[in-house]
Amino acid sequence: MSAIDADDVTLTYADGTEAVRGVSLDIPEGEFFGFLGPNGAGKTTAIKTFTTLLCPTSGSVTVNGFDVVEESRAVRESIGYMAQETSIDPELTARENIRFACEAYGVPRGERAERIDELLDLVELAAAADKESGEFSGGMKKRLDAAMALVHRPPLVFLDEPTTGLDPKARNRLWEYFRRINEAGTTIFLTTQYLEEADQLCERIAVISDGEIVATGSPGELKRRVGGEILDIDLDGGAAARERAAEIAADSDLFGDGAGVETTAAGITVTSRRAREAGTDLLVALRDDGLTVTGFNIRAPTLDDVFLAITGDGADGGATDTDRDADGASGADGAGTAPAAADGGTGR
Numbered sequence: 001m002s003a004i005d006a007d008d009v010t011l012t013y014a015d016g017t018e019a020v021r022g023v024s025l026d027i028p029e030g031e032f033f034g035f036l037g038p039n040g041a042g043k044t045t046a047i048k049t050f051t052t053l054l055c056p057t058s059g060s061v062t063v064n065g066f067d068v069v070e071e072s073r074a075v076r077e078s079i080g081y082m083a084q085e086t087s088i089d090p091e092l093t094a095r096e097n098i099r100f101a102c103e104a105y106g107v108p109r110g111e112r113a114e115r116i117d118e119l120l121d122l123v124e125l126a127a128a129a130d131k132e133s134g135e136f137s138g139g140m141k142k143r144l145d146a147a148m149a150l151v152h153r154p155p156l157v158f159l160d161e162p163t164t165g166l167d168p169k170a171r172n173r174l175w176e177y178f179r180r181i182n183e184a185g186t187t188i189f190l191t192t193q194y195l196e197e198a199d200q201l202c203e204r205i206a207v208i209s210d211g212e213i214v215a216t217g218s219p220g221e222l223k224r225r226v227g228g229e230i231l232d233i234d235l236d237g238g239a240a241a242r243e244r245a246a247e248i249a250a251d252s253d254l255f256g257d258g259a260g261v262e263t264t265a266a267g268i269t270v271t272s273r274r275a276r277e278a279g280t281d282l283l284v285a286l287r288d289d290g291l292t293v294t295g296f297n298i299r300a301p302t303l304d305d306v307f308l309a310i311t312g313d314g315a316d317g318g319a320t321d322t323d324r325d326a327d328g329a330s331g332a333d334g335a336g337t338a339p340a341a342a343d344g345g346t347g348r
């Protein structure tokens, strides 16, 4: 049985916004699946449709074998859902919040105490179990929220951008935790706008752009789809030099068919199966034209390059600094780590 089987799902909001357009997915039990896309791509709308919070405009979805429209209650009982907004009550302690979730999900009374301790351990909140959760750092709140989504031991968990706004250290801790629950057999459907997150965690990824799935595959498959290696060349001389260099690279027959040439903030990027062998010849051609190369690098493609190749857009355009609530704000977790560049997804 599939954990999620979505067939040609669309979701159009009342104002006419077609947020999800013809999405089909078949996610087997046990998979760590990533739904990757920039802000506004339709990730949350899709997750809300799969978790019965929104009714599909057309198409059908079964989750754990239950139809999201006809059997919405059974769907809800068989899943965990960690929404973007935390569902914790700041006036309750961590333990009380998890106990509340146990009640809400109908965990038998006699099992609650043990379950709560087990989850507090799993998300490393045992030491803070009896502190008011309103005092917690962003990372601690997210971990508590994740624990609450698991009290009823669901076979499938939806995580909607669980690490947005967290610093890298807090993010890594959550990743560990997600890996552990997946290794224990739980299917995970994760949405993210962080390429690195999908790359690190997911067995398979669907890339969503403007409501439509534009690519599906393992991180490795998607990277191979870029078709070759990437040659980054930095140049002096501003935009005119970059344009000229791109012209030379595109017009030369050094890279053969199918090479991609783009200008970047620092110079140009060439994607080609022959990036390695023809790279130095291009450097010579640029120099012969009077251009000054200040740096170059040959590398394997990242998921960011996949995104560029597919959508013509970077995937990390969404998160703004104001979105980012620095983890460690209370000093109780992460020792007040600064909110370092939270993306880390560009691989450059």
Ligand code: ADP
Binding pocket: 013, 014, 015, 017, 018, 019, 037, 038, 039, 040, 041, 042, 043, 044, 045, 046
């Ligand atoms: P993501 O989670 O990938 O950031 P969303 O699913 O939140 O994307 O949004 C997809 C599109 O739907 C966006 O254009 C967004 O503005 C729009 N949208 C989201 N919620 C609503 C709503 N309640 N009514 C109308 N449009 C909405």
